[in-house]
Amino acid sequence: MSQQFQHTPTALGRRALLAGGVGVGIGALGATAPTPAHAGPNQSQQERRLLMRWGRDTWHCLAAMADPRTGLVTDLIQADLTEPATVTSPTNIGGYLWSAVVARELGIITPGEASRRVRQTLDTLSRMEHHTASGMYFNWYDPRDGSVVTAWPGSGDPVEPFVSSVDAAWLGAALLVVRNADPANATLAGRMFDRMRFDVFSDPTFWKPYLNYGGFYLEEPTRLARPPRTEARDLIGAGTPVWYTADHHYDTIVSETRITTYLGIAKEQIPATAYFQAWRTFPPDWTWPEMTPVGQWRSYLGVDVFEGAHDYLGRRTVPGWGGSMFEELMPNVFVPEETWAPLSWGRNHANHVAVQRDHGLKEYGYWGFSPASNPFGGYSEWGVDALGLKPDGYFSDVEHTDRTPTDPDPDYGNGVVTPHAAFLAMMHDRAGAIATLQALETNFDCYGPGGFHDAVAVGSGTVAHRHLSLDQAMIMGALGNVLAKGVLQRAFSSGAVERLVRPVISLEEFGAS
Secondary structure (H helix, E strand, O other): OOOOOOOOOHHHHHHHHHOOOOOEEOEEEEEEEOOOHHHHOOOOOHHHHHHHHHHHHHHHHHHEEEEOOOOEEEEEEEEOOOOOOOOOOOHHHHHHHHHHHHHHHHOOOOOOHHHHHHHHHHHHHHHHOEOOOOEEOOOOEEEOOOOEOOEEOOOOOOOOOOOHHHHHHHHHHHHHHHHHHHHHHHHHHHHHOOOOOOHHHHHHOOOOOOOEEOOOEEOOOOOOOOOOEEHHHHHHHHOEEEEEEOOEEEOOOOOOOOHHHHHHHHHOOOOOHHHHHHHHHHOOOOOOOOOOOOEEEEEEOOEEEEEEEEOOHHHHHEOOOOOOOOEEEEEEHHOOOHOOOOOOOOHHHHHHHHHHHHHHHHHHHOOOOEEEOOOOOOOOOOOOOEOOOOOOOEEEEEOOOOOOOOEEOOOOOOEEEOOHHHHHOOOOOHHHHHHHHHHHHHOOEEEOOOOOOOEOOOOOEEEEEEEEHHHHHHHHHHHHHHHOOHHHHHHHHHHHHHHHHHHHHHHOOOOOO
């Protein structure tokens, strides 16, 4: 059974951090994919000014979230840019680093300021406690001093230091970007990146070999209120076993976690066949999924793959676990998948965006669905249920309206739109994404000094008046690619990444023939 982002300690921790917070106030798969937005014609000056305003305000938010003493960005902050949280994660830290590179490329900050900010963050990272054998950082730190969080702020609930495979990868992606795009900090970022061992997450003995564990603890997490089932293993011969998430492997290809696989392949730490082990859909003879896939079996590098897709709104789309935009497109911020793999990602990215757009416009008048704040308090996974494999879905509305075989066109309720999802989509549907973002800004109290607030329940007008640094960093990444000729893709995907990853993902053809 697939276990995706909602089960990772990052998401669980963020739910705890937000608990109690109340909001106020292109054809079927196989058709030719459109040209990516950043490769298309130049934007009009008016459109560029609009996007630059959104980018400047988003960067202003991230700069406000960075502790002036450490350069570590907080996990979240209120919409008036006060009350920063006292926790951060490797993904947040990485997001701040790549956002500084984008802000420099867009002329929002000078090259000198960008390098100074990056250097401060890297200097703090170099002093922070981490898992030495793998070169990986733990999931939660205090941004005020870089110390490991062992008790959750507010509640005092214990936090067992955990190394997350996906959070480690996003920091690794950011370090690679800095190494290739910031000469002043290339040596330090490169040193940290070079020591990272992504094979520490890869399970060669799993029944689908080399899928990634969710991560590992340094010791058995018995002091947690609900200890997960773990197993002690020493996968990289470090001499000391760590406690792996025995019931949690990442096993769907439409997932942010494919960045972990890309980095492992690029560093020649895991075999290329690992990429083909993850599900596209579950096999057609499995009877429990909500939607029966269409597709056929193919073989790549000796691995048999069921190339399935979900047929929804007239488009055959390979689903993720929850059907969210960031599962589909966050790795695409760094890897030009649509160019390197035109018969798979080149089709799927366009189709996923189009299905989200058509679903949202049909049901709510706005679109863009991805995990974010819940406008009524806490944190929730938002998505389009038909684009997910999870039986009870990531839902697009507060009511969790479930599309089922017996009710394929239900009446949806109070839809929750997340602006960062539309920004990610802008890499593939610039006009449509800009239109829905303009409508959100015009029609709701959802924009402020730090840019778009985190989520909007468009039926009731309820807004999550806060910012999550990861969501802000995804906005900066997408804008960098749209406005600066794929700046993050160029910085990440040169050298070994292109040489070793591109030939692998180029082989595949998604969906039914």
